[in-house]
Amino acid sequence: MGLKSFDRHKESLRDGREVYFDGERVADVTSHPVLGVGMSFAGIDYKLAEDPGHRDLAVCTDPRTGEEYSRFYRIPENTEDLLKRRELIAAGSRVNGGPPLIKEIGTDALFALHIVADHMDRHLGTSILPKVRGYFEACRAQDLGFAVAQTDVKGDRGKRPSEQHNPDVYVRVVDRREDGIVVRGAKAHTTASPFANELIVLPTRAMAESDADYAVSFAIPVASPGLKLIAEVSSHPGGNRFDYPVTTDLKMVDTVTVFDDVFVPWERVFLCGEWRYAGPLANTFVEFHRFTAASYKLPMCELFIGAAQLIAEYNGVANVTHVRDKIMELIAWTETTRGLLVAASMEHKVVPPGIAVPSITLTNIAKHHFARNYHLMVQNLQDIAGGLLVTAPFRRDWENEATRKYLDYYLGGVEGVSGVQRTRAMKLIRDIAASGFGGYQEILSIHAEGSLAAQRITILRDYDVKRCVEIVKSYLKD
Ligand SMILES: Cc1cc2nc3c(=O)[nH]c(=O)nc-3n(C[C@H](O)[C@H](O)[C@H](O)COP(=O)(O)OP(=O)(O)OC[C@H]3O[C@@H](n4cnc5c(N)ncnc54)[C@H](O)[C@@H]3O)c2cc1C
Structure with a gap:
């Protein structure tokens, strides 16, 4: 595998994820009257790869294996890669009337993780880059969609994470086990998370030694136990193309993303306490x-x-x-x-x-x-x-x-x-x-x-x- 159809992506979202909208738990984000529109909007990255007019731009071929994969997963090495990435991002936004972002933000985070993991391994003697590479290649092979939760809810903006009166306004590690870590806290404004397969979590700011428990980065499936997404939508309800020619089909969905003691296995943890790298x-x-x-x-x-x-x-x-x-x-x-x-x-x-x-x-x-x-x-x-x-x-x-x-x-x-x-x-x-x-x-x-x-x-x-x-x-x- 290497390319997933839009229909298969849609199917992959029916996995018991815990999403709330407008006072109710959403049983199926793909068929919900409002979130379903948001899902179809966010799915343009998959639709572009199926569209003959955009296929050349949206799909790359691995020269070693001949396998096709989404261009979003191409790690940029030169000007041409960056220009093509820019063109593809603009194409999705142009066809959709707005930004889909289901692969864009996640791959931005994965490129950054490669660079920082490489630095950590060379300076700290850790072995993070192989984990990042393994995760990246698995995601590429399954053509997964992402959301990135970086922005913490932050509480008092004038204080560091460890100085807050509420210790959970920045996501933190509350338990370290042999098989992984347990995290607690909440992130805000997480775009498209109800329509993603994976959630990548990054620190939102530089940390001091006293903030070491908050220096954490990892990736989890959106359907992980304890992960709760409380959604809001960019325009609601809209509904007819005369009065709302753009937003009838354009629904950007962002969530308050709650980590209620979520377990993350070590192979999915990229930063845990190395505060200088946050x-x-x-x-x-x-x-x-x-x-x-x-x-x-x-x-x-x-x-x-x-x-x-x-x-x-x-x-x-x-x-x-x-x-x-x-x-x-x-x-x-x-x-x-x-x-x-x-x-x-x-x-x-x-x-x-x-x-x-x-x-x-x-x-x-x-x-x-x-x-x-x-x-x-x-x-x-x-x-x-x-x-x-x-x-x-x-x-x-x-x-x-x-x-x-x-x-x-x-x-x-x-x-x-x-x-x-x-x-x-x-x-x-x-x-x-x-x-x-x-x-x-x-x-x-x-x-x-x-x-x-x-x-x-x-x-x-x-x-x-x-x-x-x-x-x-x-x-x-x-
Ligand atoms: C529609 C939308 C989608 C988004 N999508 C995502 C997403 O997918 N994932 C994600 O992680 N984030 C996302 N963001 C978050 C975005 O990066 C933040 O909104 C942004 O970083 C500002 O943070 P904030 O909203 O908490 O505002 P604040 O940080 O509260 O900022 C308000 C003002 O206070 C100032 N300020 C805050 N703290 C300080 C300080 N210590 N010193 C000086 N000035 C300060 C800021 O500069 C700003 O002027 C999204 C935001 C929006 C609006």
Whole structure:
């Protein structure tokens, strides 16, 4: 095996996992009226490999065995690997209208685990890399889907894990046994976990010696006893494509992920008490994950450009100077992010054990540039569209003959654009930029993959400022 069909992935999720949504335990996430839509959305990574139009991009062949496997599992070694990975992530997001992330985040974590395990083995004399490799190859052979639980619930943000009044707000080891460890705690915002086979757990921050029990990383099947997923959805309930053209099929699901004394066998434990490596593992993961993040966001930027241009044409303002300026800003925002990702792929660094890491500075600037400007770009789109964005009547008024004739007659735009055409464009913009989902996207842009401050700290840490100081000093010599 090496490639799993979407139907087989769906089948693999009927395993007794403990998922809660809207006050109830969910018996089967695949057939639930809301989570089932989220499952189908998250499954695009599997569907792409089955789609003749994307198969070349989504599937790789192992030259040694001739076996096919998902490109997400290709460990990047050079610019081409990184560019293809970026293209594939964007393709999933473009076909879906949003990011699926069922293989993207997990493989980001696995690349980071390879790098940090290699470092640990060379410096501590441990034997973690063979475990990581064994786990990675088993997952690749079964084409498993992942969620990554890194962000702890954290309690008092001003205190370290071991200083908290509640000792369980960071996931920690509560028992070490001959056959494995027992972990307790909770992580927040775990994307797509109800639709994953495996959950990879990473530390969320650097640790001190006193935090050693919190320096823990491991992987477990989602159906593990004691693991509880309490789900929330990005837009709920939605339901018809006239009023909700994008979010009817786009449901991003995130969970509060509770570890109620979960047992993890040693062969699945990658970090346990080596506190000096918690920070490097957290940081190495986001080096890949922010590259993924900026890649999956680009199709949404393109949707903004297209929607802004279309509604400007419908409204008869496409040639007005301030409207053209705003569309230009949308294009510059999109293409700056894309250009930075291409440059980050080209200026990668290959680190032991032979993995290409995209330029840290450029990747973080790409993510920061996208996120810092997101709300401004929403403003541009809302500004061009006009107030009908939030006041246009819903579908049922367009189905009622008593009201439809007035709406169609009065709400039209330029000659040839009917009320219904213009309203449908408005509904699309509302759906992505002025709705519950629009608000979700704004929070996603600021916080997901780390808050803006995290990117700024990383850029300052990675960039060689000293080199610039030396240039200045060279002018100050006699
Ligand atoms: C939609 C969505 C999906 C996500 N998906 C995942 C996922 O799949 N897996 C995962 O692990 N995480 C995920 N995240 C989590 C994401 O990485 C975090 O939201 C982010 O790191 C911020 O953490 P927080 O939400 O706890 O906010 P906080 O950490 O509370 O941040 C709030 C503000 O306080 C500041 N702050 C916090 N602590 C300090 C401090 N000690 N010193 C100075 N400033 C501080 C922050 O910079 C920020 O400005 C997701 C988040 C969102 C919104």
